[in-house]
Amino acid sequence: MRPAPLSPALTGHTLGKTVYAADGNPLLTAGTRLTAQMIQTLRNRGYASVIIRNEFFPDLETDEAVGEETRVRTVALAKKAMEALTDGRQVSLTPVNRAVDELINALECRPPGHVHTLYWQRSIAEEIYAHSVNVCILSLIVGIGLGYSRSDLHKLGVGALFHDVGKLGCGELHRKATPLTPEEWELAKTHSRAGYDLLHDRAEISLLSAHVAWQHHERLDGSGYPRGLKGPEIHEFARIAAVANAFDALVADRPYRNGTPPHLVVGRLQPLAGRHLDPKMTGILFSRLERYPVGTIVTLVTGEVAVVTGQNAWQPERPRVRVVADRDHRLISPYDLNLAEHTAAAVREVLGDYPARVREHLADGSRGTV
Template structure:
């Protein structure tokens, strides 16, 4: 049965993610792109020419947000403000540089950034969060560290951690990968497999990060243990110490899940990023053996399974776009159906997936189906 149209939105400029390439040419950039130190690389409102697209690809970007009027009124709301994200990313540039050159970490600056994150994440019960995942290949470490801190705090809040613990968790999570500055970059970026000896070098980053943080007495031991334990797993298959259930601190359990989730949704040199729904499913498969079941459940309750802008193939063969989240319903956003079962464009109509139990999501698509794109081109 085709989805019924319950609401027809007005005409507003919207946005969606598009892969950099021919589909991005001539489109208008909807979100500014920043370099890690906070400077603007390309400002929102610029039309993406072949020169701009080539430059972004050269810098390691795979996708960008563009303006798209097919589904009006879309607004992707990051878990933290743009100001907080820019400041946090710039901090990570400085922190990694300091660690690489044996200079002191700026404890006060780390503390202020985590305070900003905590303030941004102070939401009402049932709020469904989204994380920005767009980044260049060179920015992966910086943006990943920020996202892991944000998601760790979200999970900490979900189990009612107090402010002091959340602060230490956020600081440790922000610095969880600091030890990677001691690992050859070629090993971290390699597309092929690693030899046993090379993998041992990579695994050493957990202990190296712990040592760096512990060399700064102003950082707590608990924050340092985040770096040490974020790769430990319940069944003892993790590293560096092969700890098991009951031996891993809550900080390590939380950050381990946050680390894996953000790594999965990120584009890497050796694979494209997974959709959040796929990343969550992988964590669910490891719940109870690799990851704490309760924390995986909390992740599913707090993070959007289908972030705003997700293009969805529904069970009646229609195509829809997630347009906004619903409180306490992370797997059931409000969607706008934009194409009928033959993929012919229709006037977008909205409804909450929870209101249509006869419908379910078959898959999240990387882009509009070919017939939809052909009609968009024909319509100008």
């Protein structure tokens, strides 16, 4: 499986993972062969990319940080709670508090150094809810890495889940299909304080969680907003959420650009560690997040073409791969290579698809033989 931009070129490809709306209802189930009409419908609903099955290696499965059912249910609960908080409606936050505990349970089961996989398919129209859950998951991965108690993980997780709740009060800005104008930016910047105001007097929410909403756009060097807090003035939970927020904002598709693949996000955020982002939190997150999702087609430094088949604990930049073609793109008898053990080999480049010559040869005779 691999993420692929939704375009007519995907007609005939098989959907690798079920696509869900933010309310938890499935739109298209895994295994569906995509038609031009389905692709158009998904695009109309705000999806820019989907996970497709690697047609030559259908056995490759992704292992996401949190099970599909839990993630989908949490997105639906986050949507319900965020909308009710914004509208000032009475809502029990018990289900959402429980959902955060379930995420903690799911993530704590993973062995130390586990390389986590992020969920990619999400609608731009309902992006804010999927983003909220991803920022929660990413923040919890860092909190677990820091050895936080259950109670601290819970406060961090709830704060991260609701970090952008103030955005819903900024009209349609969070759904806007073009970059924000300077005036809209000024309005958008009010969302962190607005989020704090919505959360801070709720009995079911810790004051520390509310501060995550208020402080998640502060930067280490004082150049953030709304208060220009510096270094230790920013609560540790908010410094974690800031890293998680920056990461997920870059991997997500936007109406005006496709999401950035994780290996490039790391390269973009690394220079900000120490200036805008807390370097310790950045380091913990980057050591536990996959760079190359399973199914990604890559070239190695040798020029050979390979498909990513798995991850290695503590070494997200050195996945397991299956080499399928030599440097001249001639098919070879496929063999597995663990880049953690063969340190002379490394990923050189991520390809959007197999090179034409490899695809031709694979289609010719090797389908399903490896």
